[in-house]
Amino acid sequence: xxxxxxxxxxxxxxxxxxxxxxxxxxxxxxxxxxxxxxxxxxxxxxxxxxxxxxxxxxxxxxxxxxxxxxxxxxxxxxxxxxxxxxxxxxxxxxxxxxxxxxxxxxxxxxxxxxxxxxxxxxxxxxxxxxxxxxxxxxxxxxxxxxxxxxxxxxxxxx
Numbered sequence: 001x002x003x004x005x006x007x008x009x010x011x012x013x014x015x016x017x018x019x020x021x022x023x024x025x026x027x028x029x030x031x032x033x034x035x036x037x038x039x040x041x042x043x044x045x046x047x048x049x050x051x052x053x054x055x056x057x058x059x060x061x062x063x064x065x066x067x068x069x070x071x072x073x074x075x076x077x078x079x080x081x082x083x084x085x086x087x088x089x090x091x092x093x094x095x096x097x098x099x100x101x102x103x104x105x106x107x108x109x110x111x112x113x114x115x116x117x118x119x120x121x122x123x124x125x126x127x128x129x130x131x132x133x134x135x136x137x138x139x140x141x142x143x144x145x146x147x148x149x150x151x152x153x154x155x156x157x158x
Contacts, residue, residue, distance in 0.1 A: 036095055043091070051157070054149035076156075079120050084158035086113040117147050126150040 089109050093099060121128050126147060 039095070040091070050145075050149065051152045054152040057149065057153065076120075076123050079116060079123060080156060080158045083113065083116050083120060086116060087158060114144065117144065117151075120151055120156060121147055124151055124154045124156060126154070 086109055090106065090113065093102060093106050093109060096102070099105065118128055120126075128147065129143075
């Protein structure tokens, strides 16, 4: 009888405690926050270096830029904004250690990024070799990098 009454007294505390531990995450340690900010800073520096490298490569190639005018400049702006949002989403997913189904989300976001990159290439007049994309499979890293550099050399940024 006494054990049963103690059980009924303790049960709500255990249940509410478990629910609170699931709902409220503790803040990450300061070293982890600083490390994340450094990684973001290094990533931004690498992005600027890649952009400068793309400009240098395009300038030294001696070939004329094939810049096709876009029929609707707002379409290009929309694609650039969406590319930036997807790139940010990939960075957030990469930094978050507690996200559910992280692998699936990264694959889906990467596939959406690759599709938008193909659309940006079409708008900017960048050649995309046939057979580099397969439905549902992410694009190869070197091809994605080449397309990003080509778009950067044509003045695209995201």
